[in-house]
Amino acid sequence: MNSKQDDEINKTFPGSHNYNSANNLIGSDQNNNRDDFDDRDDSSIALKVDNLSKVYDSPAGRLVVLRKINFIIRKGEFVSIVGPSGSGKSTLLNLIGGLDKPSYGRVVINGIDIFSLKDNEIAQMRNRLIGFIFQSFNLISRTTVQKNVEIPAIIAGMDSKGRHERSSSLLRTLGIEDKALYRPINLSGGQQQRVAIARSLINNPAIILADEPTGNLDTKTGKEVFDLLRVLANKYRRTIVLITHDPGLSERTHRTIFIRDGMIEKEVIN
Numbered sequence: 001m002n003s004k005q006d007d008e009i010n011k012t013f014p015g016s017h018n019y020n021s022a023n024n025l026i027g028s029d030q031n032n033n034r035d036d037f038d039d040r041d042d043s044s045i046a047l048k049v050d051n052l053s054k055v056y057d058s059p060a061g062r063l064v065v066l067r068k069i070n071f072i073i074r075k076g077e078f079v080s081i082v083g084p085s086g087s088g089k090s091t092l093l094n095l096i097g098g099l100d101k102p103s104y105g106r107v108v109i110n111g112i113d114i115f116s117l118k119d120n121e122i123a124q125m126r127n128r129l130i131g132f133i134f135q136s137f138n139l140i141s142r143t144t145v146q147k148n149v150e151i152p153a154i155i156a157g158m159d160s161k162g163r164h165e166r167s168s169s170l171l172r173t174l175g176i177e178d179k180a181l182y183r184p185i186n187l188s189g190g191q192q193q194r195v196a197i198a199r200s201l202i203n204n205p206a207i208i209l210a211d212e213p214t215g216n217l218d219t220k221t222g223k224e225v226f227d228l229l230r231v232l233a234n235k236y237r238r239t240i241v242l243i244t245h246d247p248g249l250s251e252r253t254h255r256t257i258f259i260r261d262g263m264i265e266k267e268v269i270n
Helices: 003-012 022-026 034-039 089-096 119-129 145-156 160-173 189-201 219-234
Strands: 045-058 061-074 078-082 104-109 130-134 207-211 240-243 255-260 263-269
Touching: 045 089, 061 089, 061 263, 078 089, 078 219, 089 104, 089 207, 089 240, 119 130, 119 145, 130 189, 145 160, 145 189, 160 189, 189 207, 189 219, 207 219, 219 240
Parallel strands: 078 240, 078 255, 130 207, 207 240
Antiparallel strands: 045 061, 045 104, 255 263
8 A cells, every 4th residue: 555545545534543463463563563464474474464445435424434444354364343333344344345445455365455456356256265154055056056056166167076076075074965956945944054064165265254144043953053154263274264143153263353433342262
């Protein structure tokens, strides 16, 4: 970011802190040197959010949704992002997922600065590097469970034999291999979310973004789905970012980032 942009963002966010959560996580210098944060070359880092800010201009005035967000997530971490409605956490997830563009700042996934790419390259990156799990499952009802799981692989150009073997393996691991030829409408909510988890893994992504994945499930089924995510992180070393309102779930992740008024309020290692 150049000095002109820095001046502009500081005017937009007077008094906002530039909280670098890497200080607690990786022992960086306590002077919060943002150049060190930017230039650190570490292959263990899956996601780096650098000075990320989002501002909307409207006739009613300027709406600041995110203010200078900084944090690092390492490969294999299971991190939850928690905050009240309107705190900016959903906007943050959309920016990390390349679904929206920031006003300022960077999102770096596996060493790739995603917003330095062209729009079509961002779409390719999103398909290959990010797995999404949504609260409402977002499955296609007119096709089978197995085809739903394979859709990202089809878009990525994986051959039919490879994607069939991989989707079958994922469904087997998640305990729903016998539902491969079912339509999603014939599955329970928990089974549909397992399909969505399998779909998120099909391209072996660098990170998984889970937006309230238990929100549409009853307590028992929600716990089962969350436990699956924990297994993915703890046993298979998948990197997961979870958006949740449930403190009982966030306390069971490796680390929790609390968002309030578009800023990082605090960070807790669980």
